[in-house]
Amino acid sequence: MTAEQPRFSVLLPVYAGDDPQFLERAFRSVTVEQTLHPAEVVVVRDGPVGAPLAAALAGLPALAASTDVEVRVLELAENVGLARALERGLAACTHDVVARMDADDVSLPERFARQLALVGEGYDLVGTAIQEFADEDAPGIVRVPPLTSADVDRASRFVSPFNHPSVVYRASVVGRAGGYEHLPLMEDYWLFVRMLATGARACNLPEPLVLYRVGAGAYARRGGLRLLRSELRLQWLMRRSGWTTWAQLLRNVVVRGGYRLVPESLRRVAYRRLIVRRGTDTGTGSDTSTGAGSAA
Template structure:
């Protein structure tokens, strides 16, 4: 086989339930010049037998005798990848037939981008559900990292030259993608494609379900470290407010939330870490989502939302704003009648 342009990298651990569908979705891609590197990370089920049942020269299998974790498996794959680009795949997801073709065309025409992702649609209980999008530009995505991950991990394509030099950190194993993006952000530019290229399967066996508490605590540590790249000093109360914003809590103290977001804007304006205009818009977006989520304030939420200048710098979709407005009027009237 000639040198492939693409390495599709898929870690597997006890993935037999959905493995056939995942593998088939890659082998049926419209773009064919790829190697399919599968790293079995110590599976105890029939995963290896299922992989070996395929007679396709593009498939290469690396086997670990013991489970070493996703970050280790990904780094194994990165070290062995032959392609110019590495495309992530999970063993329970489905790639749309033109996924690789779209990702390669995008990267070939955007030489400054080192990592790009796409939109995805959820599969839950065997049915297609809602679509999820991320922001698109490099600055928007790196501002997003102040709160949460900026990519849907299994959607990404990465330049091999960059990730071979900067592989996945092996700490914070239950939030390895968020950790990875914050570490590699200084080395390359990011982007997202506003197109659905993958179906993401939600099920109870996922790490996000099984290790939710550890994942949350790891994410809080990563978030704190990244926050320090813009804010030199913050107290425990401010950090907790920041975490609650990131975790989309209900029951937020919106007055303290407003003060904190406006404080972040002032600091960024002084330090110029990010474009002040882009940063203002993204903090205003956060303010909108915090108010929309915390409707327990009743009709007063509208006054609270408008009490910050932030409401002038992000315009939610008209339908969503009207829904937010009318829902709070209804709640207020119900409260009065009670």
């Protein structure tokens, strides 16, 4: 590890709905398979889990035994939801630089080396493109987020400018922005907006350095009344904070809110067309604020 690349933690939340085999695959991808190893992995068990997942959690240190990566499992007695679980995990991380990881995704071997080089240059928040997959041998479409700081800032008025499972950030800058706040399925977007508003230096890498697992319920999670309520709350928070104008709030409520209410079949078609178009336009962002997380 060079002087420009600080020691860092990986923050990985787990809850009862996660698959033990997917967890083990995700864990290996951020430890033994990385060209640049983290100093530690902090796994947050968000509430009770079943016996198979508990066994997988207990076996994680053995999976990293060939490295000098420290593995710690923070066990929460009750399921508190993704935002609160991540806040607990951040408080437990030893290092200021923290990489996010989800329990069902896969980080490619160069991910941390590429991102930590930019953190060493002074960036506070660095994400990457992601590639959807259901089977690692058959990867799907690539979601390319806005790349430059200016594009990130501009896109954030309409979409989340980062793919949450791909980000590396400084915990001190997260804390300066107020940390994760409970906003079901939108906590990451709201955090990124507040980080940008408080001066975080941010960018994204164009390469898909994280494989993002897409299950059968992916499109259902992007709609429904629960998500619509979070969407409306998010739009009001962004307007109240001064991040968006009234015109932007109205546009977002109509476009983003309407998207949450259309039938799943139409949402699938609209999403695919939008992401494919954005994959060739790196000045726009991808909305990953509805990804999998700890159920509350």
